[in-house]
Amino acid sequence: MAVRVLVLFLCKVSLFLQLGVIVVAEGRFYGFRKFHVDSSQRAGSEEQWFTQKLDHFNGADSRVWKQRYFINESFYKSGGPVFLMIGGEGPANPGWMQNGTWLTYAEKLGALCLMLEHRFYGKSHPTGDLSTDSLRFLSSRQALADLAHFRTVMGESLGLTHSRWVAFGGSYPGSLAAWFRLKYPHLVHASVATSAPVYATVNFPEYLEVVWRSLASENVECPVLVKKASDTIAELLKDPETFDNVTKDFNLCSKLQIQNPMDSGYFLEMLAGNFMDVVQYNEDNREFEGVVGGNITIKVLCAVMGDTSLGDPYARYAAVARLMMDAFSLKCLDPSFSNYTRDMTNSSWDGPAAGGGRQWVYQTCSEFGFYQSTDSPNQPFTGFPLGYQLKQCAAFYNISAEQVAEAVAQTNEYYGGYDIRSSRIVFPNGSIDPWHALGITQDIVADLPAVFIKGTAHCANMYPARSQDLPQLSLARDHIFILLQQWLKQ
Template structure:
């Protein structure tokens, strides 16, 4: 049998030549998610044997992938709900919370959650070296899902059941693509807050941040912009560095030796606003996260508090508020530290919780770089070139390779032009990621649910009395669609 792209692979474990193997031809959110490990002792983790490389029959290596099962609602003959893991550890809290469980109870569904390869405890390789990370891709992840669905279906007698994929954010994209690429295996998908279009430069993210801040107070993004512009000017004068160090409670004296240093510092501070906007008022407490009380309203309140001083001083106050919230004694805003952490290939490194892996995926598949290259956003100082240079610094991937990889991703999945059926695509208007998602119906069988006033994955979180009426209606609409599709 002809193998398209093969090479000799040397095992780092024993330095023995193994076999001629295929190299996949597939090829952040920079603020990739903040990861929190939550222990749920009553929920047993289970393990599934996967191939390391689904696209090379000559490669027989396997590894163990973590998954979870909830049979509490299952009734014989009911559907199977599969929650897709993403760019962080699979949180078993989702096996006991979330809108999908409400649907499962109504439909008598068996609930499964599969952790994404290279995240959490699903570690296919000895380390996170760039050579090993070539096995990390959405295409390999979809093949994991397909193989898992096939084998579990056979083992549990579920092949004749209707399978529904669920996911939010990047896993939302995977849910849509799973239905797109493996329609014989998955009957329907709920693809929430899914950025289905890959793009190298994504300045629209910060444009939505501007509009989301303005939805609370029209002056808020103007004050943020004024503060950010003031900081950029001060960074031009080394005489201001001692004061900036004190103002933002930096762990060490500010040193700006390259444009990467200033860009990383500026992006770190902007991230305080980006993260809050993205998850504004989402009911995430059950995940074990902290800071859910910090909302757009809180940040804009600080930015509008004249007693704190000028906008620059208020911007610094926001930074200190976030440090207090996340129990940080000081802020390490050195690019050299970030570079050290991101190039540490150990599974015990500080970036192994998801950062090194996810930025690799942005460099080799998606881009998604939230640059300041648009005038219609409140920040300055971290342009596209800063983001792309990280790909070279961390993985030796150059700008042309990033662009080619992103183009291949859209060619493979179709970008906005999804051609499939039975996929529902909810998005929130506050969420910056909706700019790369589907917000209008493609066809009656590819409906969008655009929820005004809500943030990232809001419809997936547990319901509460404070929910906006349109969020309640959105959850009900998804239920009615599933009810209709499960009869087909």
């Protein structure tokens, strides 16, 4: 993930130090909410620690560890609810204890606010390393059990056992918020499951289909030009005589070497990641997270792709890559799949993928799939099919394609996929966000409503309001608040 930085957010409080692109840092799975972690501690955001069992499903295993959490009591009024923000595939960002729509709701409703970091991410280290043997304790089921135990013990210690608890999350944590209400209805009264992919699937080509439509919403020619450029590069990678030029055009850290399909897939996915990430987070109000590059939007990318003065579509594609590199202060791009493999198989907590990349890709191999492949003809990229994604599971964790398929089937069997039978869960999604393709975008029943927000991206309703927000985004936030008001009276 040259390893691109997946910035995980709570909304993705969710998928890699995302410097939104193709770049350097951890894991390179194009995933959920990526959020920048601000390590500074603000007033009211001091980290706290909670004792958890290592394995909630083995009574004979007495091992424990310390899980990080944050608390904000500034809005709490006696008798008010408790809001629990669920952490995801990255470090919990204390900035969310001072910012976000959930705090607006908390102030109006007199809620106490808690945020629990997900096991194996951030500073919450249940094991001594990230070996595949250790990662067997990393799963959504264990995470839900963490939430249940945290809610039980904190309820007792704070005198809030009989208060009404509301779970919040976006992206993967949005799924956890829905599943927490589904599996532990006696502990959580309601959930706001934003941008939540509730259906697990091995192959997820629909992600890139939404990318096509989202680019086309700005300019119908934009995804066509992107496809021409991606196809051109895929052809160039078949001819070693072109490698020097490609190396120069994309400012690679070392001369391009294509020795097998994994090498070409990695490079092509890296370049596609520029567009994938910008679409996913298009115009989201993420400045408080410390995210850079937020000024690069679909409009900006499509303007570059449409600029004939830059040359043919290939040249414009290279210009986009340079634009993203400048935004994230990158000197060069590392196109080496072998380097990526080296980083992703480093099992140390100090390893280059320990910020979330190694852990999250493990979860995709062992639970969810979610592989954004180029297997559909209705998308703009070339060269990273499902087989390329699945081979990484084998290379990094010794998990076969058959095992991935079985794990995904078990996930849907356990949670129900789209067939959710519960109550008091609201599912906000944005039409620009590719993840809405695996989410709930129409009401299931009256108390399992969907809020589909036209023109917005990943987790947009969770971010602080601003004057330039689309009217439908403001209305969506208001609608969610009205639902919470109603549900807290039930």
